[in-house]
Amino acid sequence: xxxxxxxxxxxxxxxxxxxxxxxxxxxxxxxxxxxxxxxxxxxxxxxxxxxxxxxxxxxxxxxxxxxxxxxxxxxxxxxxxxxxxxxxxxxxxxxxxxxxxxxxxxxxxxxxxxxxxxxxxxxxxxxxxxxxxxxxxxxxxxxxxxxxxxxxxxxxxxxxxxxxxxxxxxxxxxxxxxxxxxxxxxxxxxxxxxxxxxxxxxxxxxxxxxxxxxxxxxxxxxxxxxxxxxxxxxxxxxxxxxxxxxxxxxxxxxxxxxxxxxxxxxxxxxxxxxxxxxxxxxxxxxxxxxxxxxxxxxxxxxxxxxxxxxxxxxxxxxxxxxxxxxxxxxxx
Amino acid sequence: xxxxxxxxxxxxxxxxxxxxxxxxxxxxxxxxxxxxxxxxxxxxxxxxxxxxxxxxxxxxxxxxxxxxxxxxxxxxxxxxxxxxxxxxxxxxxxxxxxxxxxxxxxxxxxxxxxxxxxxxxxxxxxxxxxxxxxxxxxxxxxxxxxxxxxxxxxxxxxxxxxxxxxxxxxxxxxxxxxxxxxxxxxxxxxxxxxxxxxxxxxxxxxxxxxxxxxxxxxxxxxxxxxxxxxxxxxxxxxxxxxxxxxxxxxxxxxxxxxxxxxxxxxxxxxxxxxxxxxxxxxxxxxxxxxxxxxxxxxxxxxxxxxxxxxxxxxxxxxxxxxxxxxxxxxxx
Numbered sequence: 001x002x003x004x005x006x007x008x009x010x011x012x013x014x015x016x017x018x019x020x021x022x023x024x025x026x027x028x029x030x031x032x033x034x035x036x037x038x039x040x041x042x043x044x045x046x047x048x049x050x051x052x053x054x055x056x057x058x059x060x061x062x063x064x065x066x067x068x069x070x071x072x073x074x075x076x077x078x079x080x081x082x083x084x085x086x087x088x089x090x091x092x093x094x095x096x097x098x099x100x101x102x103x104x105x106x107x108x109x110x111x112x113x114x115x116x117x118x119x120x121x122x123x124x125x126x127x128x129x130x131x132x133x134x135x136x137x138x139x140x141x142x143x144x145x146x147x148x149x150x151x152x153x154x155x156x157x158x159x160x161x162x163x164x165x166x167x168x169x170x171x172x173x174x175x176x177x178x179x180x181x182x183x184x185x186x187x188x189x190x191x192x193x194x195x196x197x198x199x200x201x202x203x204x205x206x207x208x209x210x211x212x213x214x215x216x217x218x219x220x221x222x223x224x225x226x227x228x229x230x231x232x233x234x235x236x237x238x239x240x241x242x243x244x245x246x247x248x249x250x251x252x253x254x255x256x257x258x259x260x261x262x263x264x265x266x267x268x269x270x271x272x273x274x275x276x277x278x279x280x281x282x283x284x285x286x287x288x289x290x291x292x293x294x295x296x297x298x299x300x301x302x303x304x305x306x307x308x309x310x311x312x313x314x315x316x317x318x319x320x321x322x323x324x325x326x327x328x329x330x331x332x
Numbered sequence: 333x334x335x336x337x338x339x340x341x342x343x344x345x346x347x348x349x350x351x352x353x354x355x356x357x358x359x360x361x362x363x364x365x366x367x368x369x370x371x372x373x374x375x376x377x378x379x380x381x382x383x384x385x386x387x388x389x390x391x392x393x394x395x396x397x398x399x400x401x402x403x404x405x406x407x408x409x410x411x412x413x414x415x416x417x418x419x420x421x422x423x424x425x426x427x428x429x430x431x432x433x434x435x436x437x438x439x440x441x442x443x444x445x446x447x448x449x450x451x452x453x454x455x456x457x458x459x460x461x462x463x464x465x466x467x468x469x470x471x472x473x474x475x476x477x478x479x480x481x482x483x484x485x486x487x488x489x490x491x492x493x494x495x496x497x498x499x500x501x502x503x504x505x506x507x508x509x510x511x512x513x514x515x516x517x518x519x520x521x522x523x524x525x526x527x528x529x530x531x532x533x534x535x536x537x538x539x540x541x542x543x544x545x546x547x548x549x550x551x552x553x554x555x556x557x558x559x560x561x562x563x564x565x566x567x568x569x570x571x572x573x574x575x576x577x578x579x580x581x582x583x584x585x586x587x588x589x590x591x592x593x594x595x596x597x598x599x600x601x602x603x604x605x606x607x608x609x610x611x612x613x614x615x616x617x618x619x620x621x622x623x624x625x626x627x628x629x630x631x632x633x634x635x636x637x638x639x640x641x642x643x644x645x646x647x648x649x650x651x652x653x654x655x656x657x658x659x660x661x662x663x664x
Binding site: 014017304 | 334335336337338339343344346347348349350351352353354386387389390394523524540543560562563564566590594595596597598599600601602603604605606607608609619622624625626629631632634635636654661662663
């Protein structure tokens, strides 16, 4: 295992110390794993809190700031933060209009965020929970935990954050968050697995001539292994899986995320962006907005995920609203 | 070699097609390797052009936009663009006030940009050339080509771009570009080498327990190989090399770049950011501004570079000026 770290035990707190140094506009409690806007949410506006295990940077702390999250909670690598920390962050984030919890669909996260919400409610903070489940590699509605939460989390955080910033009440902010999730689907591929600092060896082995399709963002193996594909073939396979699950896409504009999993060079992500454009246009799908880069990573995994959100005028307007966070920022 | 590409021959043009799809605010000639602001430079203002071999994305095309570059020229991987293309891009970028060429200090780039400048002058375009040479791993002034150009290129492009946007004449824009370069130094380390698509195997081999110090951004081996270091030790070694060459740093605020070389996960770059903060503060150096991320990459190399620029009030004001490019953007 080769990593630029000090020790497996300190990696999350060390990275949060780096966040604090790089971003004085954030208030970071590195030992606890809590990142807040230095000024908090504007008084009387809905606060947004997200979080989960670390290893997916810049998700979530990199999206704390005006127009997006109020607070993020970072657990150990690939491990949910404990309820006590989520409850404390919820109370600190609340500006009097309640807190939206944006939770990726994993058993541990759902359990801990649900317990934390109950404790926060006991302390007088109103909480709504929205679950993100966009990964089509895992089937929904078959009795299991259902689709995993991956790239659509960024879309939910951005769009719900814009509505919260406008002063909308908690129920409306939660409703738009659910709308974004329902209209979003993702799929991921890997050229390598990832290595957690604590384990020190890859979660699964992949040969030099192989690609794994349908992987998760915690080193979960995929649903299919194939001989290495070209970027064109990879984009075709990924979008076939996504569009099968998001059939009403043709004609609607989409918001697109071409996401690196941690060790995919920018030049390769842009090659994928070109092939995604080609395949989508062959399917009659127009890309209205897109992002290309490392947004929801899986430690040192090589590969990428694609996320599509079927947009409408409301979602595009909220997407375009100003945002000012470490890893996503634009003005009007 | 595992890469998300179509073929070694098409990788640069494919990535530029992706840039075009992702950024409609750019005018991209993918086969030629030219990227321009769709609207060109504002009439009567100095234009900035940079470029060089590909494989360093987002440098340079990712920095084309208001407040930074007017145009970028992308050669083949790690190979300078030919003079004809640079000349054409120079003529297209010119808005009547001349063009600043920002050139990294490599023999091929200097040769081709110098020839292109002469040809552009013959066509009636005024050109000034600024050479960036910030990498302290290669000694300056010993008869060789001198220090290599690396991370400081981004600082030069941002700060000179801001001055050009304000309407300053070419001589002043060139002067501030040289000032930034003179006040900037970089140093890089690698945990792995990089693999060019055409060659298909790493440029040098590095053992599982080794780190290479003083590497270049084209797979050039370093000046020292050591047993793997902690992030703390790595930051200490890198900053010792930089501060030795930039001695007047104490007391001055610096602009800092913690740059990933292509396959370094964000969590590791933030760990490095924390250690850099600690070491600099022990040396009495204050970080006034910083960036953390993949800005000047070396294909799929794992590792990072650090760049420090001794700032003053003028440079900080120009740094803070609005910028709106694919990979660097902020408002007032």
